[in-house]
Amino acid sequence: MEQHKLTIDMSEATLEQLRDHHFALFGMHAMATSASGAPTIWLSVHYLERHLEVAWTETYSMFTTRHSTQAPSTKVVATHNYPAPLGSVLTVAGNDGAGIVTPGGPAGHMEIDNTGRVELGAGLCVHDTHGMYQPAGIFDLVDVDLFQPVPKVAFFFSPIPHMAGEIATRSLGPGVLLDYKMAHNRSLQIEYDLRNGWSTENRPFARPIAANEPLNPLLLIRSSALQALAMQRQRTVSR
Template sequence: MEQHKLTIDMNEATIEQLRDHHFALFGLHAVATSASGAPTIWLSVHYLERHMEVTWQETYSMFTTRHRTMAPSTKVVATHNYPAPLGSVLTVAGNDGAGIVTPGGPAGHMEIDNTGRTDLGAGLCIHDTHGMYQPIGIFDLIDVDLFQPVQKMAFFFSPIPHMAGEIVTRSLGPGVLLDYAMARNNTLAMEYDLHNGWAAENRPYAKAIAANEPLNPTLIIRSSALQALAMQRQRTTSR
């Protein structure tokens, strides 16, 4: 998978204030899905500089978890995690979420089939800046779930107590949504100022996110087409 990069420039006063108040950078990743769920923090950067370069690989895995809570601030911990390319199917047979990955899923999507008798939690993980798989959301896995990564990411500066895998349903403060489908060479640049926030104006790839704004409508894209496809795939797998 290709490397993605975000560069952030800040003035000295801003970086000093962020460091003094123990801020970090947090990122959340959008996904289109047939399932209901909640977004989670996917990326965190604790070492802040005036000129920051944040890089990650769009490398995917599918996870399952026995703990399906959607409560904000809860940390999602995968029981099983399966690295796989787009177009893969994870067939879950065990009540603990264990399964087998095979090809044959819809092109550009990831499919998770629950053939067991236990309702589980599931979703996608993507590599963070450290090359670790981190969940981008938690979703109900009842029968068949379909996921398609969306090249939009939300970024926030916020105090450090947040962590990767934490369920977040409202913005962590004033943030920015970046559309990497509009990026040249998978690279975007932004400026951030403590008083003025993210410099999103006149940048077609950037959209400001207000403090306390609900994040589900922005990051969890419930697709009627994927819901219909999931029902079709469910009928196929149940034969």
């Protein structure tokens, strides 16, 4: 379990404006996958301060849901949720998405196998700042799907009432995409100003996100390598 941390510094004027207009901080986690899907809000922080520290643990679970809509603003609610380490396989046999977790999946990945006859929704959850498992996306589960957490996180300040688990296919406002592969001790620091936005200049780990920018290309990496591997795994499962 690896704890990650983000420190956001802002002026008193910016903080007052955010509080007065009921803003909160929202985070979305990147994912490489063989499946088609939509990103979801994974993390939310409603208590804001000038020196805001956000910490979470990269701990994962696999979830299934009978309601696999990918319409924006829809909240994803897991029917079944299975905490598991990377390299695990969730074999789903029940029509309601129930299954069994075993080892034996590709290293560094999560595998979800649908051996039933009903198409389901599925994906990975990641611990948020409160230690709660929250979906990092919703995907169509047809046969075999592979997921690999990517150490990139998008952050936005936006007015409530967004919530964790909500599908968001476009940015919630001007945001920033942070690459934790470049983080020292899995910790990053950045400044935010309500008028000037996120301080991304001279920060190779930070990439600005425009207001209303599509999020699927940033957060969901539809990997051809994972698609090929999923097909191989499907042949193995079908034997």
